[in-house]
Amino acid sequence: MRVQETAWKPIRIHLDTSALESQVDAGQLTYLRDDVLQAAVRWLSNAVQVLPVEGSLRYEQQCAAVLTASGRCARVQANFQECGPITIPREHFADKEVCPSGRLAGCEVSSGGAGIPNADVGIYVSAVQTQWCTGTTVAYASTCRQAEDDRPVAGYFNFCPNRLSPAAERNWHQDVAIATHEILHTMAFSSSLFPFFRDILGTPRTPRNDWGLPPIQDGSYRADSSTLRVEDVDGLERRFIVLPKVVQAARHHFGCTSLEGVALEEQGGDGSAFSHWDARIMHTEVMAAESSAMPRISDMTLALMEDSGWYRVLGGLVASDGDSAAGHFVFGRGKGCGFLQQSCIIDSQSAFPDTFCTESQGDCSHPNAGTVGCSHDHLSLGACTNCLHRDSLPARYRHFDNPRLGGIAAYVGYCPTVEPFWSSGQPTFCASGGVYSDRTSQRFGESHGPASRCVLSTATKSGFVPPEEPQGTCRDVFCLEDAVRIRISDNNFVLCGKEETGVRKSVFGQFAGYILCPRYATICGQTGAEGPREGAECHFPGTHRHGRCVCAPGTMGADCSVLDKAANRQDFPYGLRYPQQELELKVGLELSRTEGLLAWPLAPALQSQPRLIQFKVDPATWQQFLSSLLGLLCPWA
Numbered sequence: 001m002r003v004q005e006t007a008w009k010p011i012r013i014h015l016d017t018s019a020l021e022s023q024v025d026a027g028q029l030t031y032l033r034d035d036v037l038q039a040a041v042r043w044l045s046n047a048v049q050v051l052p053v054e055g056s057l058r059y060e061q062q063c064a065a066v067l068t069a070s071g072r073c074a075r076v077q078a079n080f081q082e083c084g085p086i087t088i089p090r091e092h093f094a095d096k097e098v099c100p101s102g103r104l105a106g107c108e109v110s111s112g113g114a115g116i117p118n119a120d121v122g123i124y125v126s127a128v129q130t131q132w133c134t135g136t137t138v139a140y141a142s143t144c145r146q147a148e149d150d151r152p153v154a155g156y157f158n159f160c161p162n163r164l165s166p167a168a169e170r171n172w173h174q175d176v177a178i179a180t181h182e183i184l185h186t187m188a189f190s191s192s193l194f195p196f197f198r199d200i201l202g203t204p205r206t207p208r209n210d211w212g213l214p215p216i217q218d219g220s221y222r223a224d225s226s227t228l229r230v231e232d233v234d235g236l237e238r239r240f241i242v243l244p245k246v247v248q249a250a251r252h253h254f255g256c257t258s259l260e261g262v263a264l265e266e267q268g269g270d271g272s273a274f275s276h277w278d279a280r281i282m283h284t285e286v287m288a289a290e291s292s293a294m295p296r297i298s299d300m301t302l303a304l305m306e307d308s309g310w311y312r313v314l315g316g317l318v319a320s321d322g323d324s325a326a327g328h329f330v331f332g333r334g335k336g337c338g339f340l341q342q343s344c345i346i347d348s349q350s351a352f353p354d355t356f357c358t359e360s361q362g363d364c365s366h367p368n369a370g371t372v373g374c375s376h377d378h379l380s381l382g383a384c385t386n387c388l389h390r391d392s393l394p395a396r397y398r399h400f401d402n403p404r405l406g407g408i409a410a411y412v413g414y415c416p417t418v419e420p421f422w423s424s425g426q427p428t429f430c431a432s433g434g435v436y437s438d439r440t441s442q443r444f445g446e447s448h449g450p451a452s453r454c455v456l457s458t459a460t461k462s463g464f465v466p467p468e469e470p471q472g473t474c475r476d477v478f479c480l481e482d483a484v485r486i487r488i489s490d491n492n493f494v495l496c497g498k499e500e501t502g503v504r505k506s507v508f509g510q511f512a513g514y515i516l517c518p519r520y521a522t523i524c525g526q527t528g529a530e531g532p533r534e535g536a537e538c539h540f541p542g543t544h545r546h547g548r549c550v551c552a553p554g555t556m557g558a559d560c561s562v563l564d565k566a567a568n569r570q571d572f573p574y575g576l577r578y579p580q581q582e583l584e585l586k587v588g589l590e591l592s593r594t595e596g597l598l599a600w601p602l603a604p605a606l607q608s609q610p611r612l613i614q615f616k617v618d619p620a621t622w623q624q625f626l627s628s629l630l631g632l633l634c635p636w637a
């Protein structure tokens with residue numbers, strides 16, 4: 001038995017922010033509720049599909065005592081409305097019959113309400129200081145109700161007020177990513193949900209006990225070995241997701257065909273361990289335990305959603321012609337099995353020099369940035385995070401002779417990486433300009449804009465002293481089929497072939513020095529379709545796919561340059577750029593109301609095979625359409 005393709009519909013996420021409204025100030029409320037949360041929900045409901053709830057969504061009032069003879073409920077649980085720090089309104093529950101006397105004659109109804117119309121899941125948002133708001137925790141979330149097929153239907157999402165700075169100082173992309181991250185926790189990505197996952201036929205992946213529940217070990221549900229492999233590595237518990245689509249996506253991403261499981265985070269204790277991807281191999285992914293400057297959604301995360309059995313996603317399956325909603329996630333891409341198995345630093349040398357670095361910044365509490373480098377994705381200038389910690393690092397995370405020396409981020413296993421420079425509380429990107437642009441652009445011939453990427457180089461204009469070692473510079477790049485063209489100055493370019501990674505290319509003209517050729521695939525993708533090309537500019541964190549831009553959560557517009565905030569949405573009703581399955585053509589509505597969207601790349605021809613095209617007509621515009629059609633057919637009428 002297979003569920004019909006057409007039965008799956010974009011998930012309808014009901015955000016209940018009534019608690020939040022009295023917990024934050026007006027500015028934060030507008031920012032969090034109308035901008036951030038809406039942007040995350042809009043992205044998710046376009047990328048994730050579900051078998052829709054029929055009628056209104058109504059939760060069951062959980063029973064506290066069941067009558068053995070009749071199986072009826074004697075009384076509902078006193079705290080049945082509780083959901084983390086939230087109290088779910090009684091109206092969101094279905095009526096429940098209770099028989100407090102134990103006899104059928106004395107049964108009555110514990111009343112509920114009408115439920116939530118047009119919703120497949122309810123997310124209840126709050127901002128209260130709790131025991132979980134420790135350290136750098138910005139927000140946390142969990143599931144609190146599951147449907148009969150175990151799919152989460154209610155969850156809470158709590159912001160930690162002590163970490164909520166004023167809205168004006170916040171980093172938009174990071175905030176939308178945090179919201180997306182937390183909602184994904186409530187939907188599927190959690191060690192407490194993995195034991196409930198189902199296969200494509202709807203059969204539980206973890207065999208159930210007599211009560212229909214997964215087995216319990218050490219006080220929590222334990223997933224079967226077909227979902228999760230547990231290993232003891234030198235006395236440390238490691239867990240690996242071994243689900244089929246996750247493994248398939250990860251083999252493809254890392255370029256490691258023998259990979260059999262994807263590591264989960266082992267650090268961070270109860271709140272973080274085993275409910276995130278291991279940041280050592282998935283740093284910058286949205287489901288890493290610690291938010292990076294600009295998190296991205298990978299095919300592995302989308303695959304995990306599908307492997308839960310509760311969702312279909314756009315993408316997540318490498319085989320599905322790559323029409324994926326995943327973002328520009330290149331950490332570890334194509335690096336092979338060694339990237340997953342070897343130490344990041346071997347004999348004080350980086351095993352993967354374009355991902356991990358070794359230059360020390362001195363004391364971690366007073367870092368002194370040395371050479372300007374390039375972040376692993378070539379999007380930013382930055383400095384190596386290697387520094388001297390106050391204490392020796394845990395033995396398993398020591399990478400250098402000096403036991404105090406290592407990267408700043410614990411979750412990345414103290415592996416040093418080049419991280420973007422920050423300016424005014426925001427990470428800097430070559431695509432958007434940065435603090436170093438004015439000072440150096442003339443001297444090094446730098447340029448900034450959607451097509452600009454960080455490239456290591458010594459190229460310097462005559463009259464200036466060139467650096468001894470190559471350093472990160474922002475340069476316009478253009479992806480060709482088998483080479484990347486890098487701009488030195490106005491009409492002065494260097495061509496780096498697909499197989500020329502690390503090759504020095506001398507520059508000429510008014511400039512002297514050389515370019516160190518970057519890895520073609522990191523900037524352009526395997527075929528050149530992912531990187532900047534002439535006439536196709538995608539603002540990061542959007543990415544090129546099939547000749548058009550796929551926007552990350554929080555951005556929209558043909559080139560993903562518009563922030564998905566309430567104020568912009570009215571100007572961009574069709575401005576979201578996603579894979580084309582969800583395209584809806586509506587008679588009587590203009591496809592675009594903005595000048596920025598003149599080139600609508602989907603019309604008039606569809607280039608791939610959409611699963612479904614919906615053609616909706618509402619009565620008023622249908623009349624209008626008919627009369628205009630009549631006018632066309634019978635111009636004399």
Ligand SMILES: [Zn+2]
Pocket residue numbers: 181185275276288289
């Ligand atoms: Zn998390």
